[in-house]
Amino acid sequence: MAEVEEQLPLSPQDGGRGECGEEPSDGGAAVGVAEAVPPSAGSPVTEEPAEDTKKKIDVLLKAVGDTPIMKTKKWSVERTRTIQGLVDFIKKFLKLVASEQLFIYVNQSFAPSPDQEVGTLYECFGSDGKLVLHYCKSQAWG
Amino acid sequence: MTDDKDVLRDVWFGRIPTCFTLYQDEITEREAEPYYLLLPRISYLTLVTDKVKKHFQKVMRQEDVTEIWFEYEGTPLKWHFPIGLLFDLHASNTALPWNITVHFKNFPEKDLLHCTSKDVIEAHFMACVKEADALKHKSQVINEMQKKDHKQLWMGLQNDHYHLIPGSNLEIPANLPASPNNKFDQFWAINRKLMEYPPEDSGFRYIPFRIYQVTTERPFIQKLFRPVATNGQLNTLGDLLKEVYPAAITPEDGEKKNQVMVHGIEPMLETPVQWLSEHMSYPDNFLHISIIPQPTD
Numbered sequence: 538m539a540e541v542e543e544q545l546p547l548s549p550q551d552g553g554r555g556e557c558g559e560e561p562s563d564g565g566a567a568v569g570v571a572e573a574v575p576p577s578a579g580s581p582v583t584e585e586p587a588e589d590t591k592k593k594i595d596v597l598l599k600a601v602g603d604t605p606i607m608k609t610k611k612w613s614v615e616r617t618r619t620i621q622g623l624v625d626f627i628k629k630f631l632k633l634v635a636s637e638q639l640f641i642y643v644n645q646s647f648a649p650s651p652d653q654e655v656g657t658l659y660e661c662f663g664s665d666g667k668l669v670l671h672y673c674k675s676q677a678w679g
Numbered sequence: 680m681t682d683d684k685d686v687l688r689d690v691w692f693g694r695i696p697t698c699f700t701l702y703q704d705e706i707t708e709r710e711a712e713p714y715y716l717l718l719p720r721i722s723y724l725t726l727v728t729d730k731v732k733k734h735f736q737k738v739m740r741q742e743d744v745t746e747i748w749f750e751y752e753g754t755p756l757k758w759h760f761p762i763g764l765l766f767d768l769h770a771s772n773t774a775l776p777w778n779i780t781v782h783f784k785n786f787p788e789k790d791l792l793h794c795t796s797k798d799v800i801e802a803h804f805m806a807c808v809k810e811a812d813a814l815k816h817k818s819q820v821i822n823e824m825q826k827k828d829h830k831q832l833w834m835g836l837q838n839d840h841y842h843l844i845p846g847s848n849l850e851i852p853a854n855l856p857a858s859p860n861n862k863f864d865q866f867w868a869i870n871r872k873l874m875e876y877p878p879e880d881s882g883f884r885y886i887p888f889r890i891y892q893v894t895t896e897r898p899f900i901q902k903l904f905r906p907v908a909t910n911g912q913l914n915t916l917g918d919l920l921k922e923v924y925p926a927a928i929t930p931e932d933g934e935k936k937n938q939v940m941v942h943g944i945e946p947m948l949e950t951p952v953q954w955l956s957e958h959m960s961y962p963d964n965f966l967h968i969s970i971i972p973q974p975t976d
Contacts, residue, residue: 646818647809648802650759651792657901661814661885679805679829 592616594659595666598627601642601673605631611667616656620649627672642671642678686958690942691863693720695766696776699731702750705783707738715776720763720942721962722836723804724749724756725794735781743783748791750780754893755790759803761961767940767969768891801833804963808832811887811964812873814903815956820873828869835866836962866962873964874957881913882906882953888966890924900924906953916955917948927970940969 593613600606607630614623624639633639642648643662659668671677694717701711714734718727725747732747749756751769756779760768770777786793794800808829812821821829876883883906890900902923908914920927920939928948929935938945941959952966960966 643810644813644818646813646822647806649806649810650803652759652898654898657899660902679809 594656594663594668596623596655596659597667597669599669599671601671601677602675604672604674605633607631614655616654616659618655619651620653620655620658621651623655623670624651624672633674638674640673640676642673643668645671646678648676648678683958687867688863690959690961691721691866693763693942694718695720695762698776698778699728699735699749699781700778701735701738702780702782702784705735705739705781706743708740709738711735711738718762718766718777720761720766722762723758723760723800724762724765725758726797726800726836727762731781735783739783745783746786746793746795748782748786750782751778755787757791758794758800759792761963761967763942763961764891764967764969767943768893768971771938771940771943771969771971772974804833804836805829807963807965808873811960814885814887815873815883815964816876817884820875824869824872831865831869832962835862835870837862870962870964880907881911883956886919886952886956886966887960887964888919888952888956888968890920890927890968890970892970904952906951906956913951913953915948916946916950916952919952920948924970935973938969938971938973940971941966 593615596612596614598607598610598612607627609630620641624641627633628635628637628639640648643658649658655668662668697716697718699714699716701707701713705711712734714731716728716731718724728747728749736744749758751765754769756765756769766777809818809821812818885903886906888901888904891898900923904914904919904922906914908918916939917928927937927939929937939948941955946955946959956966
């Protein structure tokens with residue numbers, strides 16, 4: 538889905554969503570879990586709260602099996618980053634060939650769709666202020 | 680009073696009359712006739728359109744045929760969304776049949792995922808089922824099942840049983856509701872386990888749902904939502920919307936601007952989401968809800 542970029546960070550996706558690319562997260566700094574706050578009664582009828590899409594979430598990447606381990610495991614990622622975007626990023630970082638497959642798993646149980654946004658996954662499956670994702674060169678959990 | 684099981688059947692057997700037309704810029708050796716098909720709401724475009732592909736490939740040269748993709752009024756249709764969702768979202772308030780344009784060239788990389796084989800559809804379907812169970816049961820039920828049970832869920836979606844109405848291109852499903860060993864029974868023999876919950880609870884841990892709207896940039900809204908409130912009351916569809924998308928609810932003295940649609944109908948906002956999840960989810964165990972503009976006429 539996302540264009541494969543020449544260098545990090547990745548450039549903005551279509552639709553005007555500004556991105557500044559992934560940044561390594563500080564080891565101990567806990568990013569506050571941003572619970573979705575229902576808009577107040579006075580908010581415009583047609584708009585959803587926009588502040589969610591600007592924030593970044595913490596992602597912890599864990600290697601499975603004999604897949605190479607990333608030197609930096611914790612990353613601060615834009616909520617709107619897709620799984621495909623993350624896959625491309627990891628492949629680049631690990632210097633894998635573009636044609637090599639990389640599978641990403643949530644909760645060590647399911648592989649989300651390539652167009653899934655990490656922000657949504659974090660909302661539903663994040664814990665302790667981060668989203669843990671396992672990555673593997675072969676299918677680990679089907 | 681409609682039996683709840685009837686709802687399961689109505690959902691399963693829902694069909695959308697569709698007319699497939701080849702995109703005018705595709706190069707053909709002769710005129711391409713449109714192809715009519717009743718699409719199962721619960722299935723996926725690339726799973727049920729082998730005959731459509733064959734029909735149009737007959738009038739094209741082999742070298743002009745690359746991966747098939749579908750479009751409705753300029754919008755590429757995501758094959759990995761269930762057909763019923765695509766229809767509700769894009770065309771539910773337009774006249775039937777649903778007119779879909781077929782393409783074999785210029786695959787829109789930015790809008791669509793590739794679907795190179797049935798295995799890709801199966802993998803996507805099973806991933807959704809697993810994600811739903813992660814929300815409902817912390818994956819306990821799906822993980823306790825054997826591989827053959829997972830396979831049985833997928834096989835239930837296979838549609839190799841169609842009859843062609845003589846003298847037309849129109850096909851109807853051959854597996855009648857009453858016949859034994861049909862796909863519906865096959866599927867629900869396993870799926871019913873995914874719809875169970877511990878007797879001490881009043882429902883699932885969280886409800887697997889996604890809310891879609893064509894007019895926003897967000898692909899869909901999906902959040903954690905419990906079927907039961909802290910006071911023990913069952914949360915309703917209205918409660919869900921209030922929490923995750925209040926803009927969809929008509930204000931007390933306001934004009935109804937939206938339809939909240941699942942499987943072509945607008946469930947009452949008082950409906951418990953637990954009931955909706957058990958009875959009106961798609962086979963992937965998700966409630967796919969469309970918010971569409973209220974028709975003016």
